[in-house]
Amino acid sequence: MNAPNTRLNMADVAALAGVSKATVSRVLSGAPGVSEETRRRIKALVKDLSYVVSPDASRLSRGSTGRIAVVMPHTTSWFYGAVLAGVLSVLRAEGLDALVYQVADGTESRTFFADLPVQRRVDAVIVVAFPVTEHERRQLDLLGMPVVVAGGALEHHAHVRIDDTTAARQAVTHLIRSGHERIAMINAAVTREWPYAPPADRLDGYRTALEDAGLTVDPRLVVDLPWSGTMGADGMDRLLSLDRPPTAVFGFCDEVALGALRSLRRAGVSVPRTVSVIGIDDHPLAELCDLTTVRQPAEQQGARSAHLALDLLGGAPTGELHVTLPTHLVIRATTGPPEDS
Amino acid sequence: MNAPNTRLNMADVAALAGVSKATVSRVLSGAPGVSEETRRRIKALVKDLSYVVSPDASRLSRGSTGRIAVVMPHTTSWFYGAVLAGVLSVLRAEGLDALVYQVADGTESRTFFADLPVQRRVDAVIVVAFPVTEHERRQLDLLGMPVVVAGGALEHHAHVRIDDTTAARQAVTHLIRSGHERIAMINAAVTREWPYAPPADRLDGYRTALEDAGLTVDPRLVVDLPWSGTMGADGMDRLLSLDRPPTAVFGFCDEVALGALRSLRRAGVSVPRTVSVIGIDDHPLAELCDLTTVRQPAEQQGARSAHLALDLLGGAPTGELHVTLPTHLVIRATTGPPEDS
């Protein structure tokens, strides 16, 4: 028994209004079968008392939690924050709460998928762009609730994302059109199983763009590095040490491209005169660094995912379950024609 | 009545184990009074059935929600993401869930403080660095639950933050020691009431550092701009148009400093030869841009706040309720001695 909580119950409100709990409940849930007069009177009283129903108790008898889980590898990088913002804004509008779970390292990830802490706490799960192993996917299915993937794709699951191949092609094609032929890519290495598209698909886009232009892909110009804050810089250093460095570099994402810019700056290499740099994302700081990039709508991906989740909960998945949002080139100051040599 | 849910109840488990719900409950909550043998048997069965208790039902009879709300103005900028990460990691360790509320614009903020959607949904609230009006503060108090402020201060409320005055002094003093005398500051303008320290305190630190060094503060060198993605760049443009531009610029935060760098780059001004730039935060991209800055521990502020909230919930606020974390100078490549002129 909890301490004599001074908080009001529906019973108290009912008593004060001289009606039964049932009536108060009907009024508060907007159910029919209550005279306008009583309805008005109760509403006033409720507002006056600033009474609010207990979502937990309500949930217990109604069945749904009114909550949705958002699972993300980390919350600090721009992309995840933006997706979260999108999710939150639509959930709030629907009066739903968001439970955020962070599965940063392997340990957190393991325990998350082992314990499945979201069980019985939420009505649906939104998984934000991170590698899901086959085992993890099975665990998710085991949840028995709608699962939608934001910023990535999982077969047989609703998802909303961008076309990573296309985005990469947009970036590389821009470089080609500018006259570049020795174009490098700094890619995020695959360190686990990645059912997600990004790494592989962006590399694919890079390759096909080159091939379609009749250029050959030089494997020495593709550097794969495990993700880290300085992987862009490290990758660029590696490229700079080549016999014939590239005249243009395509970074897996803006943060990588910005890292490349640092190496270039430190090495005294002129951008874009000697080397052009392009990324993907349109990170807010990309603008501040005058970085040419391919913009992807992060917040929208979050918002659409949330809508998808709501649809799925609604029972009737009315719209399309696999959404692909467009990306587009944003030309700034880090790309230009190559030096004629 | 909800659909015939196939999910197991504690009653089912009890039946299968041939004991009463009470016993199962005791086992699951680690309560004493159960023979090791029974305990073991039930634990095995539970794991076997992969049964999990309903947190909502549990809450209802126990009284606490097992959830904590995190309220933040937005989730995209690095600082907020980092604080959130800190909060999440300690809450997860305690088995608590985090409900994230975004109060981005004035509308969201108004409805949030009017409806107080956190009522009855959480046991405590962590408010992350944003302006709280007097009215809003009263609403928070009205919640009747622990409120802790992360990355800011609210009188009469537990909080964990940095000393903004000191941080600013560290930045400006570094500039002074490097030989600068005409030091500008690009500040975030006060657009509402800000009971929070940052804007005013950082300006104070700037002023006192200057005064302590026997330098006069030139009001033309202090530009106040409403927050925006390009306020740093805009502020720098303004400073650059002065008759005698400063030789060094102190940005309210790294994002502002990075914006200043862009304007400088576009204007063809050499950094740090002609103008030095420093910020506050140590944003991950500060390193990539070689920006000198004063580092503040964002994630730690989140973690400590969560611990504070837990303490407060524990009833016995054992530790200090007002925590100030240290900041320190990180010298990189955007500051140096002024050109002798």
Place this chain on the structure above:
DNA sequence: CTGTTAGCGCGTTCAT
């Protein structure tokens, strides 16, 4: 040590 009983606060039939 274990089972029984009574709520926790609300939604929901089923009567009235």
Place this chain on the structure above:
DNA sequence: ATGAACGCGCTAACAG
């Protein structure tokens, strides 16, 4: 249009 009564799944007090 309204009220009484039961159940949601679990915890806690009281017996045995």
